[in-house]
Amino acid sequence: MQDLLSEIRDCKICSEYLPLGARPIIEASKNSKIVLISQAPGRVVHNSGIAWNDQSGIKLREWLGVDDEVFYNPDNFAILPMGFCYPGKAKTGDAPPRKECAPTWHDKVWDHLKKAELKILIGSYASNYYLDASKKLTEKVGAFEEYLPEYWPVPHPSPVNRFWRIKNPWFEEEIVPKLQIKIKEILS
Incomplete structure (x- = not known):
């Protein structure tokens, strides 16, 4: 596993397209x-080299009901982005993750994650890659039980996504408590 992680962290497949260069997280x-399957690191995470070390990470840990010590223990949580490097800015938020990463690396990582009990799909890029892409994210999040026990789709916790959370208060009121119970069961 460590050899594979080193190989991924040294990856430069798409570095010519990355505004800040390659720094796979x-x-x-x-x-x-x-396993937390997410979009791609943001600029703050790119600069620090620490996954989810930003406002999105604070909100994600709140949703999961865990503190930094539990979250950053790789025996608890694997962090597997769809794109491993910061892809740059878009009109609103960051650009989409590079398309090379998931097909190149995900299957190799899965070969080593035999003890993973749950894959949390964070945002539309992850849920569209692993689940039915014809369904909207909101529909998948609301029907999360259909994807258990393997997957649990959630929205992206980015501050840019705050309007989705305002429009869909049921997620934090009804689904987050159930997610926290599941996380606690798995980690205990």
């Missing part, structure tokens, strides 16, 4: 219990 261990 991934965390995992062969003992990871939960």
